[in-house]
Amino acid sequence: MPYAFDPRLPYATTIPSQYYTEGHFLDEENRTVFGRTWQLAGHAGQVREKGSYFTAVVGGEPLLIVRGNDHVLRAMSNVCRHRAGPVAKGSGKKPVLQCGYHGWTYTIEGKLHATPELEGIECFDRADFSLPAFQIDEWQGLLFVNLDPDATPLRDFLGELVSDMPENDYDSFRLAARKEWELECNWKVYVDNYLEGYHIPIVHPGLFRELDYPNYRTETKRNYSIQFAPTRRPERIRTTGADDQVRYFWLYPNLMLNVYPDNFSTNLILPLGPRRTLTVFEWYFRDPETAATNNALADTIAFSDEIQLEDIEICEAVQRGLASRTYESGRYSPARENGVHHFHGLYARDMGLIAG
Ligand code: FES
Ligand SMILES: [Fe+2]
Structure with missing residues (x-):
């Protein structure tokens, strides 16, 4: 049975x-x-300043949590769009993030910025290679991420x-x-x-x-x-x-x-x-x-x-x-x-x- x-x-x-x-x-x-659940990824104090970031892993998924220069809090994939290298390691504050494999760089908001030695590539538009984003929200100074794009908002999940x-x-x-x-x-x-x-x-x-x-x-x-x-x-x-x-x-x-x-x-x-x-x-x-x-x-x-x-x-x-x-x-x-x-x-x- x-x-x-x-x-x-x-x-x-x-x-x-x-x-x-x-x-x-x-x-x-x-x-x-x-x-599919809201997962604690860190706390607001880690990304208080513009340009600050830290990395986390949620449900086996490498993540990059950032405070953009536009002050928006974002949870993005920490997987480079080239050949899946790590975009960032640990934590810090930088205007652009450089992948630790072949050096492609991304803005702190997740847009592909520079791609060294790519001359001759065809049908390639940098705009198609931004880092994917996930839901992120804050409660009591704690930062929660949800990998499911259809997940109910954090407040609903927390309920009473x-x-x-x-x-x-x-x-x-x-x-x-x-x-x-x-x-x-x-x-x-x-x-x-x-x-x-x-x-x-x-x-x-x-x-x-x-x-x-x-x-x-x-x-x-x-x-x-x-x-x-x-x-x-x-x-x-x-x-x-x-x-x-x-x-x-x-x-x-x-x-x-x-x-x-x-x-x-x-x-x-x-x-x-x-x-x-x-x-x-x-x-x-x-x-x-x-x-x-x-x-x-x-x-x-x-x-x-x-x-x-x-x-x-x-x-x-x-x-x-x-x-x-x-x-x-x-x-x-x-x-x-x-x-x-x-x-x-x-x-x-x-x-x-x-x-x-
Ligand atoms: S995997 Fe990131 S630059 Fe190659
Ligand atoms: Fe116990």
Whole structure:
């Protein structure tokens, strides 16, 4: 019997293990999941000035994010129209970009500018060789790209997330720290793990002591979910608003937003291969340069590191378990794993795993 996702949580079985182990599913995910959703590509601070750019990869697609001399923000292909070389590397600020293969140049707005040693070529019009553009939009200082020209606008995709985020002037927050981790597991192992608090008592004893675990709950919305984590000692884990709750937001398929009163952090989960994942953590503070922020940042990162190391260990063990000849698919805790089931439902829809 082929697998079909059951939208009824009490009856459902989890996504079969081969989706976590076999390479060809990643190619399919790049088309149907990463190729159609709004993906975090960077932050507005990276392209504030005219002529500034940075490179990114979304769904396996090399991208160039620029602020044109006309001040327009653009996401373009970072693939040269000659023979597919890299138009730009890293980040910087330049009036024209020179391909790293044979030196064709492009304006910062993506128009083909100069083509050395092309004398004698026929039927060639530079105007036909501009860099293709993709949809890009900004929210809370974060830059999102969508590779699908028919995708719904970013605000529609975010839905009520825009109003569910606690009120704050996030646009004024600045990047204060960044940390990358590489894991030996499929990207979905890490996302599944993030989406439930069920493992906290076993995997995170330190965090467990800080939380009012019985009242930990997950709310699922169309393209995102929120985990509400009531704290026992709000002074240790600084909370949002008057309700002493930390809010962990997740946006389908691979972005987490952890929101506190004076800072928020993003966790971006990127597949490097079927069994290898990069997690990028970035912390944004209102005043990154002050001593108070430095102390808060050091505390925040130390606590995050402790939890991340515990999560990495369990995720890598789970990846080995998923490869076992004895394991195929599991079940969900109705009380504790509605967030995982919600993710799997969106994933099953995009991967054609829903019956009927
Ligand atoms: S591939 Fe870019 S100049 Fe040849
Ligand atoms: Fe965890």
